[in-house]
Amino acid sequence: MGSHELTPSRRGRGPFYWPRWILLLLVLGILAALTPVFLSGVATATVPAKNQYVPQTRTYFIGADEVDWNYAPSGKNQITGEPFDDAAAVFTQQGPDRIGSTYIKSLYREYTDASFGTLKPRSAADQHLGMLGPVIRAAVGDTIKVVFKNNLDRAAAVHVHGVFYDKRSEGAPYDDGTGPADHADDAVAPGTVYTYSYKVPDRAGPGPMDGSSVMWMYHSHTDEVGDDYAGLVGPMVITKASAARADGTPNDVDREFFVQFKVSDENASPYLERNIARFPGNPGSVDPASEEFGESNLMHSVNGYVFGNLPLDSMTMKKGERVRWYLMGMGTEVDLHTPHWHGNTVTALGMRTDVVSLLPATMVTADMVPDDPGIWLFHCHVNDHISAGMLVRYRVIDADHPDGGNGNGNGNGNGNGSQSGHH
Numbered sequence: 001m002g003s004h005e006l007t008p009s010r011r012g013r014g015p016f017y018w019p020r021w022i023l024l025l026l027v028l029g030i031l032a033a034l035t036p037v038f039l040s041g042v043a044t045a046t047v048p049a050k051n052q053y054v055p056q057t058r059t060y061f062i063g064a065d066e067v068d069w070n071y072a073p074s075g076k077n078q079i080t081g082e083p084f085d086d087a088a089a090v091f092t093q094q095g096p097d098r099i100g101s102t103y104i105k106s107l108y109r110e111y112t113d114a115s116f117g118t119l120k121p122r123s124a125a126d127q128h129l130g131m132l133g134p135v136i137r138a139a140v141g142d143t144i145k146v147v148f149k150n151n152l153d154r155a156a157a158v159h160v161h162g163v164f165y166d167k168r169s170e171g172a173p174y175d176d177g178t179g180p181a182d183h184a185d186d187a188v189a190p191g192t193v194y195t196y197s198y199k200v201p202d203r204a205g206p207g208p209m210d211g212s213s214v215m216w217m218y219h220s221h222t223d224e225v226g227d228d229y230a231g232l233v234g235p236m237v238i239t240k241a242s243a244a245r246a247d248g249t250p251n252d253v254d255r256e257f258f259v260q261f262k263v264s265d266e267n268a269s270p271y272l273e274r275n276i277a278r279f280p281g282n283p284g285s286v287d288p289a290s291e292e293f294g295e296s297n298l299m300h301s302v303n304g305y306v307f308g309n310l311p312l313d314s315m316t317m318k319k320g321e322r323v324r325w326y327l328m329g330m331g332t333e334v335d336l337h338t339p340h341w342h343g344n345t346v347t348a349l350g351m352r353t354d355v356v357s358l359l360p361a362t363m364v365t366a367d368m369v370p371d372d373p374g375i376w377l378f379h380c381h382v383n384d385h386i387s388a389g390m391l392v393r394y395r396v397i398d399a400d401h402p403d404g405g406n407g408n409g410n411g412n413g414n415g416n417g418s419q420s421g422h423h
Contacts, residue, residue: 053241055141058248061111061120062134063149064156064220064232069105069131071299071306078308079377079391087387088307090296096282098296101306104271104278106152106230108133108218114193116149125255128314131304132260133234136218137248138163140205140241144198148188154270155187155222156232157194161363162216163238164199171196172221187222205238209350212243212250215258215326215363226270228330231304233260235326253367254321259303261337261358261380261390262330266297298388300380306389312375315394319373325366329358336382337390343376344368344396355381373398 094100
């Protein structure tokens with residue numbers, strides 16, 4: 001007992017060794033299995049993938065310009081096709097003590113180069129922007145430079161949302177603990193030029209539940225309330241690098257629309273006194289404190305248009321196209337908006353819907369594949385805003401039957417879809 005002496009059966013078993021040819025086969029099999037992995041890693045590290053996006057610097061020349069803007073350039077209610085009724089005339093009719101539908105505004109406009117001598121024409125795809133500034137585009141990894149010239153008679157700036165910037169490109173005046181060198185961007189003096197620079201890191205691009213692109217906005221923050229109501233607002237789009245075309249547009253989208261819903265309070269515009277002096281028939285009879293006068297200057301607008309005056313030609317798409325809507329709100333506590341599409345649906349925030357919600361400075365991206373041809377209403381669903389004219393139309397054309405189906409027409413009489421509010 002307790003002995004570890006080998007028994008006859010144990011003596012017959014020695015250590016077991018695999019035959020060398022089997023070991024060789026096992027080694028060769030492992031090497032063959034791992035070779036594609038090694039080669040793939042080497043190729044990825046040394047050879048750029050086909051169609052891999054190459055980051056670039058995108059430069060925009062943007063001026064802040066004073067313009068006359070007409071919220072209702074056609075002179076009639078394009079939703080009804082009739083002259084303005086008494087309710088609409090509150091906001092659109094010029095009179096002895098009423099401004100009417102045309103106001104002095106400040107708008108961001110794009111120029112061709114740093115001379116700021118020639119406006120860059122808006123493409124057909126951008127005609128719907130109305131009073132919004134030019135679309136600033138980039139892909140994740142890019143750098144954006146905005147060369148900004150202030151052509152106004154007061155200070156203005158550019159403040160962007162979403163992208164990465166340092167204090168010299170924030171464009172907002174407040175006590176942030178920095179010195180004078182970091183505040184030149186906050187209030188660009190009249191007649192001067194300032195260059196803003198922004199990086200576009202991953203956190204500025206689409207998130208886990210977003211599509212291939214996301215919208216941000218830019219606006220003047222020098223006198224944030226006054227500058228907003230003057231009109232200094234524009235859209236910015238950042239596209240996922242793997243989904244970006246050379247021009248920065250998302251390659252899985254056929255058409256884009258940028259839409260701002262806002263009660264533009266012209267009473268709070270820095271141009272109120274000048275508008276009173278210029279447009280009413282008898283400026284001396286205007287009582288700025290009058291409730292009726294104040295109401296007449298609340299322009300319930302979509303991209304700067306009321307009562308359907310946003311040109312229909314600029315809001316036209318084809319059945320089956322992949323359409324992306326970028327929606328934004330600005331304003332004050334009355335600017336709770338519920339944009340609603342008649343005729344078609346969208347997906348927004350991961351849900352199928354035909355209504356989205358906007359608050360001031362919120363941004364929503366909605367995707368549509370229109371399947372129902374026709375001319376359709378697109379409006380804020382807040383009752384008071386409907387009555388005040390926050391409505392436009394959009395059109396879906398059936399490419400196989402361009403002249404038929406559900407009321408397709410030839411527009412709203414606003415001509416060729418140009419910037420009809422600019423003079």
